[in-house]
Amino acid sequence: MTLLLSLVSRCARASGSLLIAALAVASVPVAFFVYSAFRTSLEYCGFSIVRSLLILSVISIFTLPGAFIAIEVIGQLRWVRDEWVPFMRSRNALCVGCSYPVDALRVESATCPECGESNGAWIGVVPSNSKWVKARRKRWVFLSVLLSLGISAIGGFAGEANVLIDEARFRHEVEVFHASSDARMYARSRAWPNETGSLVYLRGRGIHATD
Numbered sequence: 656m657t658l659l660l661s662l663v664s665r666c667a668r669a670s671g672s673l674l675i676a677a678l679a680v681a682s683v684p685v686a687f688f689v690y691s692a693f694r695t696s697l698e699y700c701g702f703s704i705v706r707s708l709l710i711l712s713v714i715s716i717f718t719l720p721g722a723f724i725a726i727e728v729i730g731q732l733r734w735v736r737d738e739w740v741p742f743m744r745s746r747n748a749l750c751v752g753c754s755y756p757v758d759a760l761r762v763e764s765a766t767c768p769e770c771g772e773s774n775g776a777w778i779g780v781v782p783s784n785s786k787w788v789k790a791r792r793k794r795w796v797f798l799s800v801l802l803s804l805g806i807s808a809i810g811g812f813a814g815e816a817n818v819l820i821d822e823a824r825f826r827h828e829v830e831v832f833h834a835s836s837d838a839r840m841y842a843r844s845r846a847w848p849n850e851t852g853s854l855v856y857l858r859g860r861g862i863h864a865t866d
């Protein structure tokens with residue numbers, strides 16, 4: 656029992672961090688691809704802060720549910736670690752902080768000599784999940800939005816950088832074309848993963864993008 660509760664407590668802590676890491680690893684590429692697709696479909700060249708923010712707000716809607724679920728699960732794991740495990744330890748006559756046998760403590764004091772936990776404060780405390788969740792929900796919602804915006808911003812930044820580098824390369828190609836050819840038009844597909852869109856140069860009318 657002692658070992659099992661320590662294991663549960665540690666797993667609850669570790670899986671919270673793992674979940675955030677897994678979500679970030681899985682969501683940043685999604686944000687990158689969704690940003691790139693929107694960016695290409697809007698058919699414009701060069702950086703536009705207004706359009707970038709517009710696309711970011713759209714992809715945040717995609718990442719928000721995932722972020723909310725992750726934060727909610729972490730909330731539950733914390734509840735297991737901070738309330739359920741201490742409750743089970745207390746019920747099994749173990750120190751709530753470190754599983755030291757409580758029977759030995761009663762002789763001296765309610766404070767654990769191993770970890771300093773005040774076990775007396777836990778006597779009669781029953782874990783209440785609904786109360787706990789309600790009290791923290793506001794903070795979880797805030798954290799979910801923050802996480803969602805962070806993931807969208809990282810993926811979006813990478814998507815925008817990828818497009819801008821390709822457009823700079825195209826402008827250089829146009830300069831070379833302008834100097835070496837009399838043709839009216841030079842065009843090619845955008846770079847990966849935006850090959851469905853094209854960059855077009857028309858003599859006298861400049862560069863524009865098509866979907």
Ligand SMILES: [Zn+2]
Nearest residue numbers: 750753767770
């Ligand atoms: Zn202890």
